[in-house]
Amino acid sequence: DQQVKQNSPSLSVQEGRISILNCDYTNSMFDYFLWYKKYPAEGPTFLISISSIKDKNEDGRFTVFLNKSAKHLSLHIVPSQPGDSAVYFCAASDPTNAGKSTFGDGTTLTVKP
Amino acid sequence: KAGVTQTPRYLIKTRGQQVTLSCSPISGHRSVSWYQQTPGQGLQFLFEYFSETQRNKGNFPGRFSGRQFSNSRSEMNVSTLELGDSALYLCASSGFAGGSKTQYFGPGTRLLVL
Numbered sequence: 001d002q003q004v005k006q007n008s009p010s011l012s013v014q015e016g017r018i019s020i021l022n023c024d025y026t027n028s029m030f031d032y033f034l035w036y037k038k039y040p041a042e043g044p045t046f047l048i049s050i051s052s053i054k055d056k057n058e059d060g061r062f063t064v065f066l067n068k069s070a071k072h073l074s075l076h077i078v079p080s081q082p083g084d085s086a087v088y089f090c091a092a093s094d095p096t097n098a099g100k101s102t103f104g105d106g107t108t109l110t111v112k113p
Numbered sequence: 114k115a116g117v118t119q120t121p122r123y124l125i126k127t128r129g130q131q132v133t134l135s136c137s138p139i140s141g142h143r144s145v146s147w148y149q150q151t152p153g154q155g156l157q158f159l160f161e162y163f164s165e166t167q168r169n170k171g172n173f174p175g176r177f178s179g180r181q182f183s184n185s186r187s188e189m190n191v192s193t194l195e196l197g198d199s200a201l202y203l204c205a206s207s208g209f210a211g212g213s214k215t216q217y218f219g220p221g222t223r224l225l226v227l
Binding site for chain 1: 150155156158161163168169201203207211213214215216217219221
């Protein structure tokens, strides 16, 4: 059972527009949700996170929204830049599973100039 | 603030040998997790240490072990290396900032087993 799902394998947007990356989860025990950016053959780069007790967190061009009732979160990137092109992973941590982040399969974002 | 550092960055070993990888977390972070990254399997959780104690372990054989020191630096050891152990090994340092959790990955150690 995949507890964290990113149903869109890819997303293409125009430079300057908004990118919206989605993530769904099933485990109601998750207490933090994290977003990462990743390039091939490299480790993930932490972008932003949100606590399960909040519904929004913002950091510069990145905003994460959490809808606990729908078990859904999204990452908004505004404005999108060509350098944002990468694979984006959402991950979740469970306090009963110390130190382990459960990752989604990733969404490949392409930002076209 | 310095990021997560891992040494060595690259390593070539032969089957049957053992290897020790090192990770220095971000200053102030006490939690260090280790992951194995392969093209086919993605990120696989190995184990997590907090204040010198292993709190969690993934589904890897006993050949994979680790430890954490009092300064939060962590080492991972793989004994009796197999070809399938070739991978990028990542450590992640976790803490809290701005009311939320942060988890930063190091650049990884790329291990090739011949």
